[in-house]
Structures are given as C-alpha cells and as structure tokens.
Amino acid sequence: MLADSGSAGERLLDPARDHQLLPVTDAGRRWVAIAESALPAIAERAREHDAAGTFPHESIRELQANGFLAGQVPESLGGLGATSVHDWVVAMTRLARADAAVAISANMHLLGTWRQVRIWDDARARGDHARLERLEGYLRAVGEGRLISCGTTTEPGTSLVEPRTALTRNGDGWILNGRKGFGTMSPAADVIFVTARMPGDDGGALLATVVVPTTSPGVTVLENWDALGMRASGSNDVEFADVEVPADSVVPSGPYGELTPHFLTVFGPGVLGLVGAFAGIAEAARGQVSELLRTRRRGPSGALLATRRQIQHEFGQLEVGLAACRAVVARAGSLLDDYFTRVPESAATQQELLSMMRDVQCAKQFVTREAVTVVDRALTLSGGAGYAAKSPLSRMYRDVRAGSFMQPFSPLEGFEYVGGVGLGVDMRTSGQ
Amino acid sequence: MLADSGSAGERLLDPARDHQLLPVTDAGRRWVAIAESALPAIAERAREHDAAGTFPHESIRELQANGFLAGQVPESLGGLGATSVHDWVVAMTRLARADAAVAISANMHLLGTWRQVRIWDDARARGDHARLERLEGYLRAVGEGRLISCGTTTEPGTSLVEPRTALTRNGDGWILNGRKGFGTMSPAADVIFVTARMPGDDGGALLATVVVPTTSPGVTVLENWDALGMRASGSNDVEFADVEVPADSVVPSGPYGELTPHFLTVFGPGVLGLVGAFAGIAEAARGQVSELLRTRRRGPSGALLATRRQIQHEFGQLEVGLAACRAVVARAGSLLDDYFTRVPESAATQQELLSMMRDVQCAKQFVTREAVTVVDRALTLSGGAGYAAKSPLSRMYRDVRAGSFMQPFSPLEGFEYVGGVGLGVDMRTSGQ
Amino acid sequence: MLADSGSAGERLLDPARDHQLLPVTDAGRRWVAIAESALPAIAERAREHDAAGTFPHESIRELQANGFLAGQVPESLGGLGATSVHDWVVAMTRLARADAAVAISANMHLLGTWRQVRIWDDARARGDHARLERLEGYLRAVGEGRLISCGTTTEPGTSLVEPRTALTRNGDGWILNGRKGFGTMSPAADVIFVTARMPGDDGGALLATVVVPTTSPGVTVLENWDALGMRASGSNDVEFADVEVPADSVVPSGPYGELTPHFLTVFGPGVLGLVGAFAGIAEAARGQVSELLRTRRRGPSGALLATRRQIQHEFGQLEVGLAACRAVVARAGSLLDDYFTRVPESAATQQELLSMMRDVQCAKQFVTREAVTVVDRALTLSGGAGYAAKSPLSRMYRDVRAGSFMQPFSPLEGFEYVGGVGLGVDMRTSGQ
C-alpha cells in the first residue's frame, strides 16, 4: 500500500523497476562490474571526442588496465573466463551508455578474443597441445593487458566474403596486399585480423583470415575516419602494401565466396555484441529524457512534463520499444550460449552456424531499427532541447544510426538472409 | 558441413531451428505436453466453430478431462502445481496455434485459478487454516475437473475499476444487479467472478469481486456474441438481476476507482496469458505461410516461392517480428515469475504491483500490435490465397485483431500507463 | 469570431471543412452527382450482401439505369462524356463509402469502357471510320444501358502477362480455353475481356485481349467467390472451354510476357479507379468513428470521447492519413489526365506508359496501405464497438485489406516496379 494516497499528479514515486539486463554467469557478473566502474570517466570524455572526431585512447587504456578487455580470457591465462555471449551483450549495453564509440571499439577486440578462446577450449578438449601452446601465447598477452586486436573486413565495391585483399605466395610465407575500410579500434590495435583471398591447393580460391601486427612494414592505419556518428571509433581505412606474413599467421577458412564456419563463428557473437551496444544507446537516451521529463515544467500551469498525458503516451511507446530491444538481444544471447555450450568448435556444422547467424541477424535487424526509433522518440519528447549540439541526445541520434550498417549484411540483405534461412534455403553464399 | 554443397536455390534444407518458447519448470513441461496432445482435435474443429460462431464445448471439455484446466492446482489437490507465469504463457501459445478462441477461453479460467492458488499458498505459509479450507474446496473441484470459472469485468460506458454493477445489502448477504460484456468462456463456466461496486463501512464505495455460480437464480448468460473474430470464444453478455449472494462470496479489494492490489494480481498474469495466445496466432500464421512458400511454384520458370528474394525479404521481416514477440512475452513471464516467487501475496505493495502491471502492458502493447503485423505479412506472402474465407490465414487475420482490446487498458491508455509508471507518476487511478 | 467564447470542451462546433475530393470537369460533376444519388440505397443493402456473400444485382442495375455505368461514353452515344481519370477516382470514393464491393465491381466495367472510349477518340481523330463504326456499336450499347462488361486476367501460378489461357486457330477464328480467377462483376457482365496467349505470325507468342459474351457456349461463371472481404463483388472464377471466338474479337497487344502499351493503358487508369475505392473505404471509416466519438460518453465524468486528448491524438493521426490518401490519389489522377489529354492513343510510347503506370503504382502502394491503417485506427478508436460483426467498421476492416492484392503487381512487386522505373531501369517485363 502506498504511504500517500493522494491522486495521481505532481508527486512522483520512485522510478519503476527498470529491468536492465543482468549477467547470468558469475564470471559475467565480475566482468560487467568492471565495465560499470569505468563508465563515469568514459562518459565524461565522450562529448569532446565526438566533437573533434578523436580516438578515446584514455578510455581504451583504462579498459585494458582494469582487465575488461581480458574478461573472456581463461582465468588460468590472466582473465575472468567470462565466455557467455549473453553477458558480453550485457557488458556492451553498459559501455554504450557512456560512449557508444568506445563500446563498438572494445567489441572489435572482444570478437577476436572470444574466437581464440573457443578454439583454445576445443584444442584443450582434444588434447591438441601444439595448438594450445600457440593460442596461450596470444591469450596470455591479452590476459596480461599487453595486446589489443581489431578486425578489418569491409572493402568498397565487393562483399565481405569476396575480399579483393589478397595473399600471394612468398617462399614458405605470404605477401598481403589490399585496403580495408571501417577499421574500428585500429588506432589502438597491436594486431589486426584481416580477411583475404588466398589461392587454394586445387587452383580455386579460399577465404582466409590473416593476423598482422600493426607494426609490420607495409601496414598503414590512416587517420581518415570522419562520419555522421560514432566519430570516436577510429574506424579508419587500413592499407596493406606488400606486407610479409609468415605461414602460421594465415588461417584458410573455406571456399571463397561462402559464409564459412569460421566466418560465422566470428561474426555471429561479434555482431550480437555490437547489437548490445545499440540497445545501450537506447537505454541512455531513455535515461536522458526521463530525467528531463521528471524535472521540467511548462506553461502557466507549471505542470511537470511527466504528468502530461501525451508525454506519457509517447514515453510509453519508447518504453515498449526499449523493453523489446532488451528482450530480443537477451534471448539471442541465451540462444547462442545454449548452442556454443552444447556444440564444441570441432562438431559445429555450417548449417547450424548459418542458423545461429539467423538468430543474430533477427536481433540485429530488430534492435538496430528499434533503437533508432527509441532515440527518435526521446528527441521528440525533449522538445527542441535534444536538438541542440550540446545535448547528448543529438550525439545519440547520430551514433545510433550506424547500427544497421554493421556487417556482414546490409540492412536490406539482412532480412533476406533471415527469411531464406527460415524457409530452409541454403544461404551459405548469401553474403555476396 | 552440409551434405550437398550445391549453390543456393531449389534444394531446401531442413527448416531452421524454430526456437519456439519452452517451459522452464518441470510442472510446466508436463502441463504444456498435455496441451500439445489436444491440439490436433482442437484445430480440426476451429474452422467450423468460427464460421458458425458457436462455442467449442468439446474442446473445452477435452481440456478439462485431460487435466489441462487443472494444471495450476497444487498436486495435493489434484493438479500439476504448474504456477509459473512463463509456462502459462507458453501453454497459451500452443493452444492458440490450434484455435485462438479456445486459448483465450481457457485463459479466462486459468486467471481465476492462478489467483486462488496464490492466495492458498499464502494462507498455507501463514497457517490461516480457515481460509485454506475454503480455498481447498474450490481448488479441489478445479483439480478434479468439476469446476470451470470465468470472469466478467467490462461494462459499456465506464472503466474497469468503476463498475456500475452493484451490490446492495440483503441481511447478512448481498443482492447483485448489473450487466457485463465480453464474458469469454461464459457458456461453459460453472462460476463467474464479477467486479462490482459495494458500499464501504465509511460511506465510501469499494471495488469488490463477487463469486457467483452460473446456476444462481437471476444469472443469465446471453448468447449474443457475434464479432469480427474470436467468434468461438463465447464472449457473451451476462446479466445479473437481483442475484442473491452470500457474504463469503464477496471480496472487497480496495477503493472504488483504483487499480487495487487484488485487481492487479489477477489482471497482471491473466493478461500476460492472453498475450501468449496472440503470439501463438503469429506462430500459426508463420507456419501456414511457410508451408505454402516451400511448396508453391510460380511463373514459367516454376521457381519455388521460397527462393525469390522479395519473398525472403518479407518473410525475414515476419521472422524478426515473430522472434521479437516470443522474446518479449517470455521475458515478461520470467520477470513476473521472479517477482511473484520472491514476494508473497501478503507482502506485495500496490506500487510494486503497478510496476508489475507495467511489465505486462509493455508486453501486451508490443505483442498484440506486432502479431497483427506478422499475420498481415503472412497474408501478403500468401498472395490472394490467404484472403479466401477457407484459408486459416483469414481467420487468424480476424482473430489477431482482438488483442489490443484485451482489458484492462485500451490500446491508447496502455501506452499512457506504461509511460506514467516509467516516469514515476502514481498511476493507481489510471484505469479510469 | 466565434459566437460562443467558452473554453474548449463539451460544446462541439460544426465539423471542420472535410475537404473531400471534388470532380474537376463539368461532365465529372454530373457523373459524380449521379453516383451520389444512388448511395443511400446501395448502403442499405451492403450489410446483407456481405453477410451472405451474394452479388448486389439491384445496386448494379440501379447504376446502369441511372446512367452511371455509361458516364464515360461520349454524349453523342448516350453517355456523359466524363473521361477524366481524376473524376473517375472521385466517383469511386463515393461508391465505396456505401459499398466497396459495388465500387470495385463498377470499376471493372469502367476500365474496359474507358479504354474503348480512348480508342474511339483516336479513331475519330484519325478518321478511321471502320474502327469508329465498330466501337460505336459497343459504346452505344453501354450508353443505352444495355451492356455491362468485366475483365478477367489473373490465373494461379503465373503472371498477368503470361496467361496460360490460350487461343488456338479455328479456321478464320479462334478457340479459347482456360480458367481465370477474380472475375469481379462477372455475375452481371454481358461481355468479358480475357487476356490470353496467342500464336504470333513469326512462331513466337503474343499477349492478346479477347472479348467474349458471357452467353457464348463454353463460358461458365462459377459461383465460388467466398473471401475474407469484398464478399459481394462476385469475383468468381470463370471457365472457358472450347469457346469459339470470331477473328475480330481478338486484339493482339504485343509480345507475350511484356507490359504492352495496351495492357498498361487498361490497367493504369483502371487500377487508379480501384485505388479510389480504397480511399473511399477510409473516408467511410472516418465517418463512422467520428459520429461515435462525437456522441458517446464514458466514465463517471461522462465526458464526450471527442474531448479526450488521447482520442484526439489518435483521431488526428487518422485524419493525417486520410488527407494523405486523398492528396495522393487526386494528384495521380491529375497526372494521368495531363498525360492522356496531351498524348493520343496512337502517339503513346511504351516507355511513357511504363512511367504512367509508375505513378499509378505509387498511389496504389501508398493508399492501399494507408487506408488499412486508417480503418485500423478507426477500429481502435471505436473501443470494442467496431469489432462487433454488425458494425460497418468490421466489414470495412475486411474489405480494405483486399487493396494490396489488386493486380497487376503484388504488394512486393509493386515497390520494385516503382523503384526500377524511377531508377531508369527497363521494367517492361517486370510484370512476370
């Protein structure tokens, strides 16, 4: 029973239970707590980096120093062992509330790390000591905060699974040439994962992943990222000009032009992490406008905006959209955890992984669109206030629109992919 | 790895993992399995009852006979002890796939039953033996398949919490007069829960719930339900003319005009069950059109519809919408389970329950709209075929539109309620 | 200045200027007036024919008797000379307010008539007396109320420009075999225009139009139309079994599989007339719900629904949608009038006509979707009332959904067509 039985109106209650997403594993809880501890400092820098388009090196260093970027690494190698995709998504919502560009930058590092952990897990289960050893070097470096990675896949005028960036033989090793765009996190990365075309043994072409230190001769991270939003993500072009690559840095992943199992295993969880970031932007926009509506008065009546019916109606639509974003991304995270826990790396089939990617794309298509709507409603509710350059809402409005461009499918292709898989059509070459 | 590495096209794979909702408790699993066993027979009768607008007595009797309607009753009293709201929602999705009118009818019985079980649970915990005994008589009757209940709340021209149906004193007992609409399940009900105005001790008015056997003199269930959809739900008007009611059949629930704790505890889980039914319609529409797209060919090329890009695009949008409906209703179910498990009946506050109802309304507003869109997309994808009267899709199109009218909030008021609670406004009188 | 300066509230003013569409030619004004005079009687029969699925023969006979069906025929041949496509659209909005099934039935007759008038006009301008004479017989029969036509184009499993219905040679004449669906107006038609495949002189195939009296041996109009909505439109299947057709009843219109100039000239204005009917349904739904909101009171306050803010908000969205439907269909009508007035039949190019059809499809895609939304909002605003089977709103909800299925493009293909033409792509075979 309420203490005060006055009629509805001016007196505001404690805000309703907010039902933010919560991690479901113990390691995840520790990981998310680390992220949360860094938020105030990250948030404080966000506006300035957005305005100038500069990369938030301090924020990334902080996430490295406090162990966040090592969260997925096994405890034995210096990390937290937080391998739940669901909890990864939760962590991304938190970071994005402070600075979405930091969140997607961190995610770029996390997707490579998660992949290595999964392979390491499999190698351990299979007793593949050679592989274990190689992976442990990498993971220990991440675990000890000595290594940040990023990935570059996109090239203009071609699809993700048909890169023009190519490997040519060079004795026992290879030479890499090409140019990639959208190299998020590249200003801070020690190592870049690069997709490339490589010649197969039978004369055909393969899709490969190449691991290249950013300090290798011939690698140039341009400083040319200048966009509508996500201005602090450092999503520069990266050039590879006659870069020498040793043989063991090249992993062929399957036929050129196909969504290979390796590709799907990287971009499934990886994209879902990104989706979490966009849900986090929506949460932040809700927070901003809710604060405003609970404190601003208008008109001679001086009534709080929160007590106006049309405000409640619009805010209610915002809440419904946000609740849906959370539910959708959380359920997708749980479905991926179910799958990856049940099926080890070496047993996963391409068809299963195409289906797993369907779940990810469902979440992506839904959340990246609905999050735009949520931010848009927040802007509407703010009156003109949110349209000011200095309002965080105007940054969110620009940032959130990046969501639908997240690879590997364009917003239009994403629906086709989801629909095709749902209808049982073989979509393995649909990334073209 | 796929057995056949041919290019995408005609050859359809096994349909992708469908990810339907699954119960999370053991009792719920048994309960849902009972529902599923009855689906084929229920589905077979659906078209005829829809066309004629007749009540599916056989289907309801079957659900009574096989123990489904007793699922929530404690095992000690003849039921399954399935009290999870999440699993209740899952059961509703299943029934609605076969016949949505049967699902919402069953739900009308379940919401009263769940409420009695919760009070029984609390009485047991508090050692209130008098109450326990009274409740056990009721629950045992349900558990043994001897009692079906329904509830009537709506009246034209007034709000749910301001009924004109009224109790007047009659010695130690009461006389009930009034007329209610939308008495879903009334043709099969043995007992009706009726909301009414009653005089309070202090001269003010109270909102009360009255339990009335349908065989009481003065109770008339009209046979006047004739609507666009849900034609088999028996949602008739029910008249109460000078009905004598004993004192212990009247439960005052709080101030007239307020969303009282009792009211919220009935209509929170109860409405979420209904929402599950609408998600189930969306699932059924997906199933119908998917089957059609996977088998129909068109044009001189004779290509399967499933392999056309624009079909995949639209079906992908349908899938995204359905995935969102499932995620949203499942998360709401889990949130309610968390709450009701943690907080017993006697400790629940009105503010918490208003917040719980917010979660329900978020799900209702989202799912009842998105399910309409899903069915609409299925109709589009069917070409003219789904527009034929004999197509199950045309029935679903009519049935699914009922969702937004489900009480206690109209579609417009629902958003205001969600928004108001989210902004911390006291919405206890917002049901007016 | 208003007579009464009381505050906003209960006192309703005269309804705002409604801005319905008005004819722009004198002949059109006379034509629309004739339509309007018949509306009350047509409206009165609508509910019964909808319930029973029977064809409204009386209504169609009335439109024939009062000269409406002859409106487009030149005055010299007994008609009104109302050839404006814009005014045709306006007439359709009026009829559809009373009974949308009558409107689309009448439209089926009008599209063939308009086509004949255009050819007659061209023959006259070119002094082609042989042709003139033949056409005058036909048009005079329409002008004198002795001839009703309909057209059948659709066949399951193939596209509109690739009919399986075929002509085979039979001496100087032809034999027609095939089966068509969606033969709207067929129960009242004296003559049917049928699309068919015919052998070309060079061995290739042509798309042809065949004019067949319904009394010809071998023609069977089935009575099998039974659909979700438009239940009184008589859109039956029509069978053609070894129907003998004289040579001069067959008009080759161009390459089989192409949107030929003849096809485009029939289906451009013809579809726009249909679109007008759907705008008319939206108008009728607005009228229904507006009446209800201006007279119903609710709750203890007894306030008129019209004075509630959330009602005004939703009704405002309905109004905006309706205003847009009207503006869109009117502008498309004017664009077609501009074109057809400027360019005579014999000078029209296929590319121009493809572009004209783009304008029609823009209007169709917009209006058939927005009209669904308008009716949906009206249903929402009605509370449960509009969901009753006896409410005209529930009929409108079923009728209006037929709009997007109107040929020659499916709802999905329609956007591709519009987009392709807009981008300068050659879409002449896009009807496949």
Added chain:
Amino acid sequence: MLADSGSAGERLLDPARDHQLLPVTDAGRRWVAIAESALPAIAERAREHDAAGTFPHESIRELQANGFLAGQVPESLGGLGATSVHDWVVAMTRLARADAAVAISANMHLLGTWRQVRIWDDARARGDHARLERLEGYLRAVGEGRLISCGTTTEPGTSLVEPRTALTRNGDGWILNGRKGFGTMSPAADVIFVTARMPGDDGGALLATVVVPTTSPGVTVLENWDALGMRASGSNDVEFADVEVPADSVVPSGPYGELTPHFLTVFGPGVLGLVGAFAGIAEAARGQVSELLRTRRRGPSGALLATRRQIQHEFGQLEVGLAACRAVVARAGSLLDDYFTRVPESAATQQELLSMMRDVQCAKQFVTREAVTVVDRALTLSGGAGYAAKSPLSRMYRDVRAGSFMQPFSPLEGFEYVGGVGLGVDMRTSGQ
C-alpha cells in the same frame, strides 16, 4: 516504343518523369525561376556553412538582390505579386534542395511579408488609405530589397500563445522586455516581429505582435545557435532589454492564450512554407542516392546497384514516400489558396482559420515525418557512403529531423490539434 527491346538490366533508360511540383500562377512561375537561378551558388556554400555553423549571408544577399525575397510584394511596389501559397511552397522545395537552412531562413522573411500583403490587399479593397500608406512604406522597402524581416515567437517553458515577453506602458508608447529563441534569419534581419503579452483595456491580457528594428537600443541578437542540423539558419536567441516601442508598432491580435485570427493567418501559410522546405530535402536525398545507384557497381558480377531487386524495392518505397510528400503539401497549398482567395482578411472567422490551420498541420505532421523516412531510406540505400561526414546525405539526415519541431505545435500536440478540429472541438486555446 523503345528503341532497344533487350531484357531489363544494365541498360538504363532516361530517368522516369520526375513530377516535381510546379507553380500554378504566372507570377509564381517567375518567382520560382528566380529561386532556381540561384541554386547552384547556394548549394556550393552549403557544406561549409553547415560544418562551421555560420550564417550564409552571401546566399541571403543574393536572394535579396535577385528579387526573390520581394516575390510576394505587389508589382506596383516593386515585387512580382506572387501571392499563391501553393507557389510559395514550390519555391521552398527548390531552395531546400540547395540548402535547407537558407530555405527556412528565407521562409521566415516571407511569412511576415505575405501577411503584410494580405492586410494591404484588404485595406485597398476597403479604401482604408491611412493603413494602405503605412503598409506601402514597408512593402516598398521589401520590394526594393532594402528590408529583411524575421519573427521570433518561441520561449522556453511556455506556449506560443502565452509569451512571457511583455509590453509595459511608456507614455503613448511601450517598453518591451523578454527573450526569444529560434530566431531563424535573425543575423540578416532589419526588422523582427515579436509576440508579446500586453495589458488590455479591461485589465485582462492580450496577445500582441510588435515590430522592432534590430538596430533599436536594447535589442541583442546572440550568436548562440549550435544544433544537430540546420546549422546555417542563424536560429539564435534574441534579447529585448527595455526596448522602446512606438504605439503604432504594436498590433494587439486577441485574447492572451488564444490562437487568434492574426496568429493563425501568419502561422498557417508560414508553416506550410516550412513544410515545403522539408519536402525539398527529401527530393534532394532522392537525387543524391539515385545518382549513386545509377552509377555504382558491386561484387564480382559488377552489376549496377540500380538493377538489384532489393535496391529497387527500397528505392520504390522511397519514391512512394516522396510522391506522397509532394501530393500532400501541394494539396494543402491549393486548399489555402482557395480559402484566402475566397475570403478576404476582414471576413475571415476564427473558426475558419482554425480549420485552415488544421489543413496545414495535416501536411506538417505527414511531411515532416515522411521526409525523415525518405532521407533514412536514402541513407540505407547509400550503404556506408551516406554516413560519411562529407556526404550531403549525412547533412540532410541532420537537417530533416528539425521539421517536427517547427512551431506552433509540437509533434505530439499537432496530432491532437488536427484530431480535435476534425471532431468539431473548439481548439482555440489548444496552442497552450
């Protein structure tokens, strides 16, 4: 007939007829032609002013020098006599294609000018020579390119019809104090129209319009406009500190708190001009992305983007939206022309003007939302390209979002206004 009968595909035809809006009066045609002649130079400066947030003085001076800003002034006073609201809207679409900020700046001058012309017209008809003379001085100054005006109405925390900016008596004249926001065009204005509260003779308060030269002591145009979009519109705050105002510069327009006839006559056509600007942004976005789709190729197939089905589908949706924007704004313009031509200033009633404003708000609510969607689709179709800061699409995405904030109704209030007027409710105080 097409020259080349090859199948659809690579070969692009001439773009389809674009159907841009065209002026309907001779004076309007001359006026729009003047606007068009200035577009290339204006467009060239747009990006730089947007980036720096500077006011495009050169562009405004050009529009003054070439006579555009005098277009509405009677020919006898140096203008073109272009008084059609429809043609004003058309002119705004043209300017906005080059620079939307220039368009809305020019519009701010035009709305005051149009108002003065209408009053002048009325004075002439009524033979009110005193008034004529005063107005002719003003209009001649505009006609000769010596005077630019702007208007300021908005204040934070109150409604448009309840300004806190106030007049207090000062001998025969007045003293003005207050602060206004969103003073679009203020950096170039010679004169500002200011809404203010003034004491009425009966002790009540009136809403008044005050004409203040920007050079008056106490007037300060701040340089503080810094927003998400429309960055070159100079929409600064303007302060009035003890500004002395002569008696004849103050025009009482009616009761404080009401949408007075004067207010409605200014903001009806004035807002519709703004709406035209947002339709123009949508046109420009279509042009940008159409060019890209007609020239870019993708993937190993190297197919033009324009020939891809999913591209055509999305572009088709864009086209439908744009066609609707054009139709809606054009019809509203024609309705206003009909009204203002038929009813002179001195005969117009408040109820009629509230209804006229309803037509304007219908167009505003539709176009400002649909234009956002059109630009959003263009961004989607551009792939990542449009998200680059240097792409005009990213500027349009920011600019177009300003539309719904255009006064006098917020996006939420706008629907209520439209709905209330449509239902016959007296909405004269709804601007509060």
